[in-house]
């Protein structure tokens with residue numbers, strides 16, 4: 174079974190609590206998700222392959238550590254995924270970016286795709302799929318399925334909040350894809366929202382409600 178990593182770093186947890194507060198305004202929410210995504214990005218890139226390159230400092234020559242492994246591609250599940258994407262791109266500016274447009278039908282909670290554009294060479298890249306919310310996991314399961322169909326083999330999924338129900342469903346569908354999250358919350362409510370959660374991530378990032 175794939176691994177679930179909860180990033181319990183104090184800065185992540187404090188920022189997440191600020192995001193959860195219903196009175197946190199849109200601009201602050203957006204700033205916080207950008208900051209948190211850098212911290213999650215730091216965690217998820219821990220296992221990138223390293224080598225050395227011969228360089229010269231102003232003092233002397235040295236074999237300096239450099240990244241040598243597969244290049245990264247970040248896949249944002251629109252639209253709330255873009256909140257996580259921005260901070261991760263600050264961290265890894267050379268990453269390629271793909272977008273999967275998916276929304277959840279509010280009545281059936283089924284994931285509906287409306288857009289798909291990813292780099293052509295996914296086989297050769299480490300792929301990180303980002304979406305702040307793993308609720309029923311219908312959206313994440315569909316997004317990862319599409320990314321696999323496009324060739325990706327080395328895939329990780331990163332979110333802010335995960336419901337236990339979503340983790341179970343995601344692991345059943347994609348046992349090869351590890352999950353990194355800032356929190357495993359209590360449960361889903363009758364409308365498929367994460368409890369205690371932070372509400373609708375897209376609405377909170379873009380101020381649409």
Ligand code: PRP
Pocket residue numbers: 250251252253254275276277278282284304305306307308309310311312313339365373374375376
């Ligand atoms: C939210 C969120 C996830 C999805 C999670 O997107 O960003 O993509 O819900 O729910 P699930 O695990 O039950 O599928 P939403 O459908 O609200 O679309 P939006 O990002 O365009 O607002």
Ligand code: URA
Pocket residue numbers: 306308365366367368370371372373374375
């Ligand atoms: N999508 C969200 O944005 N929030 C939830 O709690 C569940 C799905």
